[in-house]
């Protein structure tokens with residue numbers, strides 16, 4: 040469980056991107072952060088993992104404040120984190136297998152055979168058998184994302200972060216990635232936090248949603264509650280697309 | 293006013309550089325991974341530079357020999373002058389300083405663009421999230437790898453320069469015997485050591501300064517290009533300053 044309390048983030052240039060964010064990300068669930076482009080989703084996620092330091096506020100990992108942790112404590116906590124970046128961020132000098140093995144090579148005490156076995160298991164889990172010896176540049180964007188998922192789960196993390204894992208993918212591949220993240224989350228009881236502005240993801244796997252509006256908490260709830268919500272800001276964001284407006288109207292009738 | 297701003301900027305950058313070096317020089321988390329990277333960098337930065345070093349040194353050795361024989365040597369000078377001068381130029385300056393300036397161009401831009409690209413494609417962030425000390429993991433093997441390989445490159449450069457000089461002898465510009473006598477005339481082994489010590493310092497400058505520029509890239513591919521140019525310019529300047537300082541110190 041990750042609780043954020045009164046989180047503020049102001050950059051050096053004086054721009055306040057996050058204002059008084061309060062939210063709890065729950066265990067064993069796919070928690071979504073949604074919002075318009077530029078609303079601060081990535082900044083919030085970077086605060087959670089410590090790539091940015093918040094200006095004010097608390098980030099409690101099972102009650103322990105991440106902001107106040109020592110460097111060493113942070114490093115230890117980070118070994119329980121896996122992250123999938125918007126751009127996949129695979130190491131492009133390594134093969135697919137080496138990428139997935141990397142966290143194991145760095146932090147596990149398994150012998151080489153076991154590490155390879157574990158990496159192959161993870162690749163198998165994301166349906167990428169047979170691509171082990173390819174370089175990241177030789178596989179498609181969707182496959183890269185799946186390799187990134189395999190790498191993120193190699194060490195069995197407690198917390199999984201996904202920054203727009205399906206940006207740049209076609210709807211069908213997006214769906215595959217979403218389902219994959221969702222099922223892995225349930226299988227290993229992880230706390231998964233996913234940034235997205237893809238309504239298909241929201242309606243598909245949104246168990247616990249934080250809607251950010253211009254850096255503030257605009258709305259919180261589940262995908263079912265979205266359909267009945269009367270929150271204007273949320274509605275103008277979600278139902279910006281004709282398709283979803285029609286779905287909602289149909290729902291009402 | 294402009295000067296003060298410039299100096300302040302330089303001090304800030306130097307502080308950032310020192311901070312990065314502090315993070316770089318920490319004990320590697322996994323010796324096995326470090327050794328793998330170290331060997332890779334020795335090959336990529338050192339072994340892959342052997343060709344260009346041999347080629348350039350060969351021609352410079354030949355040209356120095358021709359220049360001195362045709363334009364400086366005169367009947368009242370001893371016959372060994374050409375060989376002696378060629379050796380001193382190669383050993384004292386060319387094979388350490390000038391060769392490192394050339395390598396600053398090749399190796400420096402390679403390091404800065406590699407690390408810079410890793411920065412803008414979030415590969416460095418990915419390392420940090422995993423709890424890896426990205427500075428130490430990426431930079432330390434490069435710095436140590438280049439420092440390990442550079443003495444060999446210096447020796448290769450000296451030898452290749454001498455071979456170039458002998459090539460001119462076969463073109464009939466100087467007799468091989470005169471050249472041999474000249475090359476061996478009052479040889480001071482310390483000069484070779486001096487050259488090696490200097491080059492190790494230059495290797496540190498090239499690898500660490502270029503890594504600094506690459507590591508601190510913000511933005512996109514345009515900024516990676518800029519960082520790689522800055523890396524080459526700054527490390528070349530620093531090599532020139534360090535050369536004056538080290539030559540005084542070691543002579």
Ligand SMILES: Nc1ncnc2c1ncn2[C@@H]1O[C@H](COP(=O)(O)OP(=O)(O)OP(=O)(O)O)[C@@H](O)[C@H]1O
Nearest residue numbers: 050052054056075076077078079080081082083236
């Ligand atoms: N390092 C930074 N320094 C200053 N401002 C920043 C920095 N990073 C992000 N911002 C600003 O924070 C705001 C939110 O950016 P963020 O990347 O979080 O948006 P986002 O919600 O992830 O958008 P998208 O859906 O397009 O990825 C933007 O206005 C951006 O300019």
Ligand SMILES: [Mg+2]
Nearest residue numbers: 080081125203
């Ligand atoms: Mg974003």
